[in-house]
Amino acid sequence: MTLRAHIRDLGRRPRRVACIALLALPALLLAIRLYPHRPLRDQVPQSTAIWSADGELLRATLAADDQYRLWTPLSEMSPALVRAFRFKEDRWFYWHPGVNPFALIRAARSNWRGQGRQALRRSPCNWRGCCIT
Numbered sequence: 001m002t003l004r005a006h007i008r009d010l011g012r013r014p015r016r017v018a019c020i021a022l023l024a025l026p027a028l029l030l031a032i033r034l035y036p037h038r039p040l041r042d043q044v045p046q047s048t049a050i051w052s053a054d055g056e057l058l059r060a061t062l063a064a065d066d067q068y069r070l071w072t073p074l075s076e077m078s079p080a081l082v083r084a085f086r087f088k089e090d091r092w093f094y095w096h097p098g099v100n101p102f103a104l105i106r107a108a109r110s111n112w113r114g115q116g117r118q119a120l121r122r123s124p125c126n127w128r129g130c131c132i133t
Contacts, residue, residue, distance in 0.1 A: 029101060041071045 045063035049070055052058050063069045074082060086093055092100050 025101065029096070033095075044069065046071055 045065055045067075047063045047067075047069050048061045049057060050059040057070075060068055060070060090100055090103070092102070
């Protein structure tokens with residue numbers, strides 16, 4: 001193999017890797033989306049609630065993590081509240097596996113260009129949570 005052919009092959013390798021990554025990313029996201037998982041209500045501790053005969057909440061105890069947490073299905077919530085939460089989230093809320101991969105790529109690109117570090121340097125607190133005075 002000549003030097004010119006070797007250099008040309010090195011130029012093609014990153015393109016191949018990028019093409020494979022672009023093809024593998026949707027497959028990975030689909031696999032994460034379709035992978036069976038426990039319902040959210042089984043993943044967080046719940047409070048114990050005592051209800052009256054007419055459906056009024058009488059008492060709620062703290063959950064194991066010292067939070068009051070009662071499960072309410074979406075069907076029992078106000079549609080306006082559901083729309084407000086969806087508006088607060090991103091437009092891909094129902095389609096990504098909990099983290100928007102496009103937002104991660106956009107953030108990584110801005111960090112790579114040096115645009116994302118400015119806010120961290122100006123922050124009064126460093127990454128460990130200790131305030132800098």
